[in-house]
Amino acid sequence: MRNQEILGNVLMVIxxxxxxxxxxxxxxxxxxxxxxxxxxxxxxxxxxxxxxxxSRTDVGVHANVYCISADVPIKISEDNLIFALNNxxxxxxxxxxxxxxxxxxxxxxxxLAKEYVYKLYFSRIKDPFLNRKVFYYPRCLNxxxxxNAAKFFVGKHNFSSFYNKNNQKMDLDFTKNIFYFDIEKxxxxxxxxxxxxxxxxxxxxxxxxxxxxxxxxxxxxxxVKFIMNKKDRKYAGPTVPxxxxxxxxxxxxxxxxxx
Numbered sequence: 300m301r302n303q304e305i306l307g308n309v310l311m312v313i314x315x316x317x318x319x320x321x322x323x324x325x326x327x328x329x330x331x332x333x334x335x336x337x338x339x340x341x342x343x344x345x346x347x348x349x350x351x352x353x354s355r356t357d358v359g360v361h362a363n364v365y366c367i368s369a370d371v372p373i374k375i376s377e378d379n380l381i382f383a384l385n386n387x388x389x390x391x392x393x394x395x396x397x398x399x400x401x402x403x404x405x406x407x408x409x410x411l412a413k414e415y416v417y418k419l420y421f422s423r424i425k426d427p428f429l430n431r432k433v434f435y436y437p438r439c440l441n442x443x444x445x446x447n448a449a450k451f452f453v454g455k456h457n458f459s460s461f462y463n464k465n466n467q468k469m470d471l472d473f474t475k476n477i478f479y480f481d482i483e484k485x486x487x488x489x490x491x492x493x494x495x496x497x498x499x500x501x502x503x504x505x506x507x508x509x510x511x512x513x514x515x516x517x518x519x520x521x522x523v524k525f526i527m528n529k530k531d532r533k534y535a536g537p538t539v540p541x542x543x544x545x546x547x548x549x550x551x552x553x554x555x556x557x558x
Contacts, residue, residue, distance in 0.1 A: 304374065305371075305372055305373060305374055306371040306372075306373065306374070306375050306376075306377070306380065306399065307370060307371065307372075307399065307402070308368065308369070308370045308371075308399070308400050308401065308402050308404055309368065309369060309370075309371055309377070309380075309397055309398060309399055309400060310366055310367070310368055310396075310397070310398045310400050310404065310406065311366070311367045311368075311369065311380075311381075311384075311394055311396070311397050312364060312365070312366055312367075312394070312395050312396035312397070312398075313336070313362070313365050313366075313367060313392060313393060313394050313395065314362055314363055314364065314365065314392075314393050314395055315332055315361065315362050315365060315391055315392040315393070316361055316391040316392075316431075316432075317332065317356060317358070317359050317360045317361045317362065317541075318359055318361075318391070318431040318432075318542070319391060320332045320335075320358070321358050322355060322356045322357050322358050322360065323352050323354070323355055323356040323365070324352070324355050324356075325337075332356075332392060333350070333352060335388065335389065335392060336350065336367065336384075336388070336392065337350055339384055339387040339388050340369070340384065342387055343375075343380065343383045343384060343387070344371060344372065344373045344375075345373070348369060348370065348371070348372070349369070349370075350367050350368070350369040351367065351368045351369070351405055351406045351407055352365070352366070352367055352406055352407065353365060353366040353367070353406040353407050353410055353413070353546075353549050354407065354410075354413065354546065356546065357501070357541045357544075358541060359431065359540070359541035359542045359544075360541045360544045360545070360546070361432070361544065361545045361546070362545060362546040363416070363545050363546065363547045363548075364395075364546060364547060364548055364549055365546050365549075366406045366410075366549045367406055368400065368404055368405055368406035368409075370402075377397040377398065377399065378397075380394075380397050381394045381395075381396070381397050404551075406549075409551055409552070410549055410550065410551060411496065411550045411551060411552060412478065412494055412495060412496050412549075412550040413494070413495065413497075413498070413546065413548065413549055413550065414492065414493065414494040414546075414547045414548035414549075414550075415492075415493050415494075415498070415503050415544060415545065415546055415547055416490055416491065416492050416493075416544075416545045416547045417434070417490070417491040417493075417503060417504075417507050417539070417543045417544050417545070418432070418433040418434065418488055418489075418490055418543045418545070419433060419434045419436050419440075419488070419489040419490075419491070419507075419511075419539075419543055420433040420434065420435050420436065420487055420488055421436045421437065421438065421439065421440060421487060421489065422435075422437065422487050423437050426487075431542050432542065432543075433488065433542065433543050434539050434540050434542060434543035436511070438515070440489065440511065440514045440515075441514040441517070442482060442484055442489065444513060444514050444517075444520065445482055445510040445511075445513065445514050446482050447520040448509075448510055448513050448518075448520035448522065448523050449480040449481075449482055449491075449506075449510060449523075450480070450520070451520060451521070451523035451524045451527070452477050452480045452493075452506060452523060453477050453478070453479060453480055454476065454477065455474060455475070455476040456474065456475070456477075456527055457473045457474050457527065457530060458473055458474075458475050458499055458502055458527070459473040459499075459530045459531075459532075460526050460527055460529055460530055460531055460532055460534055460535050461499065461501075461502045461505040461506050461509070461526075461527075461532070461535050462499040462500060462501065462502055462505070462532060463500055463501040463505065463532065463538060464500075464532075471499070473499065473530075475495050475496060475497050475498065475499065475502070476495060476496045476497075477493060477494070477495040478494040478495060478496075479492070479493070479494050480492075480493050480506075481493075482510075491503075491507050491510075492547070493506075494548070494550075501538050503544060504538045504539045504540075504541065504544065505532075505535050505536065505537075505538050506535075507539050508535070508536035508537040508538055508539045509522075509523065509526065509535045509536035510523075510536070511536060511537075511539065512536035512537070513536070
């Protein structure tokens with residue numbers, strides 16, 4: 300009979316518009332997505348419990364897919380948990396899936412890779428319906444040049460040139476493996492799609508800022524390799540705004556929920 304067993308450890312897949320929040324992680328003086336989600340979950344199960352997110356996010360970053368793991372200690376079905384949470388959550392945060400997992404599953408530490416999408420809107424006239432959803436850029440960009448330059452990001456490299464220092468630990472591993480870095484144009488939107496086994500703080504936004512600089516200044520694609528070898532942030536391009544960045548897919552060993 301349904302709902303006669305405690306649900307236990309689950310993976311909850313959510314989608315959110317990050318425009319109103321100070322990123323995922325709980326902050327002392329700002330509202331975060333984690334804070335809102337934990338409050339709603341506590342109302343559903345009757346007490347506060349610890350939840351684990353798959354990644355930190357910056358202020359204004361969005362998610363088509365974001366994963367949370369939690370041990371839910373009540374008798375409830377996956378569907379009913381989704382319904383109850385969506386009844387309480389604000390309209391810019393939605394639970395789209397809930398899956399039972401093994402007790403050792405962890406949304407962050409069980410993750411093998413992540414895919415992000417960055418959206419750039421190029422036009423002389425802004426679109427008010429895309430406010431806080433894309434990076435508005437009024438100049439033409441050389442898509443072919445950026446595609447050729449992006450190839451130099453693919454593979455296992457030291458990405459210390461594409462990292463903004465914050466409070467991350469000093470013994471940080473700057474070596475990351477990028478599986479693909481694709482760029483596609485859809486009418487007035489350019490989408491940058493990147494999959495890697497991990498990312499440094501602001502790494503994606505600096506890589507894209509570097510590609511834009513290469514296009515703007517008509518530099519050679521090999522400029523990426525030159526900057527990478529310098530291992531110094533000052534050689535890379537600017538950090539593009541967070542509003543165009545979306546967590547798009549999360550990859551785990553034995554789970555496929557991205558479709």
